[in-house]
Amino acid sequence: MRRPSLRGLSLSLLVLVSGCAHTGRGSNASPPDAEVMARIQDWEDLRSLGDGQLVSLATGAPDSRVRARALRALARIQDVATLDAVVAGLRHEEPRVRGEAAFAAGELALSWEALTDAERARLTAPLLEAEVVERDAQVHFTQLDTLGRLATPEAFARLVERMTGSDVDVAGRASLSLGVAARRGGAAVVKDVPLAPAQALMASDRPSAARYGGAYLVATAKRAEALSTLRQCFADEDADIRALCAKAMGDIGGPEDAVVLGTLLDDSVPRVAAEASRSLAKLAARCSGACVPLEVLKTLSSQVKRVAEGQETPLPVGSSPREATRARSAEGHPILALAQQGLPALGAPVLESLRSAIADPRLRSQASKLALADLGWLDCRLAAALDRQRGELVEVLRCGGDTVSEERRLALGLREVALSPNKAPAVFAETYLRHPSARVRLTAMEVLAERPTPGTASAVAELLGSEDPVVAGSAAATLGRLKDPSTLKGVQVLADRVPSEPDLADPVAGALVALEGVSAEPRMRQWLTHPHANVRRVAAAALTELTGKPVRSERVALPRDTFRPAPAPQGAGLVLRTDKGDITVRLDAEDAPLTSGNLVGLARKGYFNGITFHRVVPDFVAQGGDPRGDGEGGPGYSIRCEMTRRPYQRGVLGMALSGKDTGGSQFFFTHAPQPHLDGRYTAFGEVVSGMDVVDALLEGDVIRDVSVVTLP
CATH class of the missing domain: 1.25.10 (Leucine-rich Repeat Variant)
Known part of the structure; x- marks a missing residue:
């Protein structure tokens, strides 16, 4: 993209802001001024307000497309000094401008440096005024999302009012917004919000989006009064709703819910079974004697057989061996979820029985090479869960057969031991501070931070x-x-x-x-x-x-020589090849050109070849792109966030972050909707084929190569 000269820019802005631009107020028959749009992109990426020119465009550009684009830039810059410009956009006659203003208000509410109560109030009042008269459905939904992000008492009151209204779509979105507020701020923030309207939305005759919105609030509110509704929604036809309800049971359910959760271990969708497994593990942690949840978890041995043999995994006639392996791999997610959650000491026999099932020579003799690798990693995950109980490295030292390297075993085991209730000095961990692997040294420090020695x-x-x-x-x-x-x-x-x-x-x-x-x-x-x-x-x-006093940093524009990726071409996509199949991704080259272009540029260099998916959390995300393999690596530079209005639905591609504008090469795919991530992490693409591969990924699965393609 060509950068215009400052002289040319000044003339363009003068014409545009004076009202003499070619495009009219609402017709937008001709393309917007390319020079001005390029400069907005430039200011946005440099985190500059252009000496006030960006705010002028956001508040005074006659072309609504320019005005909306300027507001999107303000949303991404997140400078509280632009609050009044955002408020002005809420009252604009064009829906596209109002929508971007509402989105920008939400991004200010999500700023990495939190707004003060007074600033939240300054945004809430005009947003409430705009919401009550809004007639555009998409703009209205954005306003409701932003009210939840602001989380002021007045915003919550309006959301409750909308949740109880007659428009079921609006009610569902309001309920979802309240649920997201609870997910981000804790259940206590919605302690005074009535749940009855959300429970009513979960009725089987309501649209799936409304049912999901109701279930999301009920699940995140974590109140015992909703138990009966949660139990009923185990039968919902929507897998995402079943998973939400299964997840909530781990927080508010009791031993009496274990048997019902057990039925979900056989759910046809593995991520639902994974949530049931995780909740059963949470219930087991509250057992003091005979423990029904542990008895139910023993039935996970059937999943071991499915991973190894593909039993009860119907595949289309003519499926390839790789497709069969992929289907079996997904069945390992309930076991992975259990191991990640962990069990109390009295649950050791369950972990041991699952390891015995994995070691069964009859199963292993029939398993493919890929299936053996999956079983090896699941075995190490279970071994690490046992070592967490004891606070010592024992089982991971001999897990996985020959399919898991010593480095991976040690790093996994040490990280789990760091979580152990055993807080005795971990003398054994000091040895690993000198290990040649950085990943092992990092996890050894995690242990010693929890259990220091002299x-x-x-x-x-x-x-x-x-x-x-x-x-x-x-x-x-x-x-x-x-x-x-x-x-x-x-x-x-x-x-x-x-x-x-x-x-x-x-x-x-x-x-x-x-x-x-x-x-x-x-x-x-x-x-x-x-x-x-x-x-x-x-x-x-x-x-x-x-x-002891609130301190906020000032916005500082970046130097002009700061690294900036080349924008991705329109229609750009990526094909990630793994041993379990290919994943094809369509990139948002228009809404997130630099974030998309960053991955395109890295892919063309072969950067991702041989890199693993280092993090897989069932029913949440599969994350890769780290050359170190420990979640701490990147390309040696960072890019700025390009927050989009794409919601984190199932199969969305997002950029991993460790703080504001810290993106690099790590990305993730969502297994299921994750609305609490909306507006916080750049969403810049979606899986268009190979979602079954994403579902089948386990930690350590390798990206063989990534190619850049053009998609229709």
Whole structure:
């Protein structure tokens, strides 16, 4: 995209804002001014307001398309100083402008640096005025979403009013908005919201979107009064609704619900079975004697057989061996969910019985190479769950046969041991601080942060000088938790690297606050002006903690030479090839050109070839794109977020983040709708074929290669 000269831009803006542009107020018969649209893109990515010109376009451009695009840029920049411009857009006569203004208000509400109560109120009042007269359905839905994000008492009151109205579509969306507020802020934020209207929306004769909205609020509110409704919705025809209700049972159900949850372990959709398995594990954690949930979980051995043999997994006639393997792999998600959730010590026999089923030589003799790899990883997951119970590395040292590397076994086991209720000093973990694998060293520090030994601080301090910034940052974070003052100097030396290595900011700031206290304030003040948004966010949070008063960073425009990906061409798509099949993705080249272009550019370089899906959470996401394989890696640069209005439905492609504008190469696919992610992580594509492959992924599955294609 050509960048216009400043002189040409000034002339264009003068003509446009004066009202003499070619396009009229509402006709938009001709394309919008390309030069101005390019400059808006430029300002947006540089996080600049263009010396006030961007706000002028958002509030005064006669062409509604330019005005809407400027508001989208303000949404992505998230500067509270533009609040009045956003409010002005809520009253515009064009629906596209009102919709973008409502979206921008929601993005301000989701700012990584939280708005004050007064600022939320300033957005709520005009939004309520606009909502009551809105006639465009899509704009109205965006307004309802934003009311939930603002989460003010007045916003909640309006959502409750809409939830009880006669328009079932609006009622469902209002209920969903309240549920998302509860998911983000905790059930307590909706403690005064009545659930009866949401329960009424879950009736079988209501549209699926309304039923889902009702179920989402009922599930996230976590109140015992909704138990009967949740039990009834296990029979809903929509798998996403069944999964929601199964998930809620783990929070508010009781042992008497175990048998009913057990019926969902045989659900035809594995992600529903995964939620049932996870909830049964949560119920088991509350057992004190005879435990029905554990008895029910023993039936998961049937899933082991399905993974190995494909039993009870009907496939179309003529299915290829790879398709058969893919179908079997998805059956492993309930076992993976159980292992990730973990069981109390009295549940050890269940984990052991599942491992015995996996080790059955009769099953293994019939399993394909891919199935054996799946079984090997599930075995290690179960072994790690046993080691978590005991707080020692034992079972993972001999799990998985020859299908799981020592590095993966150790990293998995140490991470689980860090979660153990056993808090005795973990002397064994110090050995792994010197392991050649960075992934193992990181997880060893996780254990020692929870269970330090007398020599932990000095051993960890040696890693502060690591050339690997992830290892050095993790060492700083660990030392901050240990609060050994003798390590402060080393942390201060590492802090000097933050200006050139922004990813270090978060762990180093936490360590400085813990070790240096108020003396860290001058350095944090310096970081408030750093060009990288996440460094400023971290500094503001640290200063808020140190001073006891809210501190917000200033917006700082990026230098013009900051890396920017080339935009993706229109119609661009990606094909990810795995041993379980291909995943074809259509990219949002129009709404998220730079985020899409970033993946296109990396794919063309062969960047993703051989990289794994390092994180798979059943019924949530499958995440990949990290060359390190530990969730901490990237391409060596970060890109800015391009928040879109695409909702996180099943099969949406999103950009993983560790803070504001920290995207790189890590991406994720959603297994099911995740509305709490909307507007928080860039959604920039969707799976158009191969969703069954996404469903079948397990941690460690390899991306063989990624090709760039043009899709119709």
